[in-house]
Amino acid sequence: MKLLSALILSIGAVIAAWQIADGLRDLKTGDRYVTVKGVAEREVEANLALWPLRFVATGDTLEQAQTTARKSRDTISAFLKLQAIEADAVELQRIDVTDTEANPYQSGNGGKRFIVNQTLMIRSQDIDKVKQAAQAMGDLVDSGVVLSGDYGASGPTYLFDDLNSIKPAMIAEATAAARDAAQQFAADAGAEVGGLRRANQGVFQILPRDQAPGITEAQQPVKTVRVVSTIQYYLK
Incomplete structure (x- = not known):
């Protein structure tokens, strides 16, 4: 029993000595590190375009407003077809009908009682065709289509949703740049770069190319x- 107790005490002493030594090592080298930043940038092209075209039609009667809305919708569909945008890329969305006489707080509309608002959503991966169509929007206005100022008139929204495909390579590039900066700092300070102390990958940002x-x-x-x-590296 005494032998077992002595053995346990001996093992405990060894572990304690090791922990103390490790702590002293950290105390000695813990303040010898450098914090560096690595930047990676890549130019990408959008792979999805969203373009809500919201148009307005009015009439003294609901039938007149609906007829005008139908003509505007057909005009837009013909315009998009002329721009080689496939029909399955166009989706008819919500329709809002307002009776100005039914709402006492609704201001007049030049004598027109009914207002029809309708939205066609273009969702396409053919960015070039959408860009071309957006540049020819004046043709729609010349055809008598009244576009809402909040939808469509400001142009398409271009999205890049394939970030995961470039993340690994960009992280590797940023890490290599940070390592180069640490080595330059260490060389200037007469030291050497040691092991990794701490790392923060950073947040990916999608920015306009032309700011x-x-x-x-x-x-x-x-x-x-x-x-x-x-990234933080120890110095030795």
């Missing part, structure tokens, strides 16, 4: 993907 006032990322088919990784 100018009033231009958003969603309006640009070509975008810049950026990530900044923050």
Whole structure:
């Protein structure tokens, strides 16, 4: 029994000594590290375009307003067909009908009682065709289609939804850039880069390629993907 107790005490002493030594090592080297950032950027093209075309039609009667709305819808469909946008990329969405006489708070509409608002949503991966159609929007206005200022008139929204395919390579690039920065710092300080102390991958950002006032990322088919990784290396 005494032998077993002595053996346990001996093992405990060895473990305690090892922990103390490890702690002293950390105390000695813990403040010798460098924090560096690695940046990776990549230019990408949008792979999905969303374009809600909302148009307005009015009439003294509901039938007149519906007839005008139908003509506008047919005109838009013909326009999109002329721009080689497939019919299955166009979806008819909500229809809102307003009777101005039924709402005492609704202001007049130049004598027109009924207002019909309707939305056609274009969802396409053919970015070039959507861009071409958006540049020819004046033809719709010339044809008598009244577009809502909140929908369609501002143009399509271009999305890039394939971020996962480029993440690994960009993280590797940012990490390599951070390592290069650490090695340069260590060389200037007369030290060497040791092991990794801490790493933060960073947040991926999708930014407009051309950054100018009033231009958003969603309006640009070509975008810049950026990530900044923050890494700490021990110095020795």
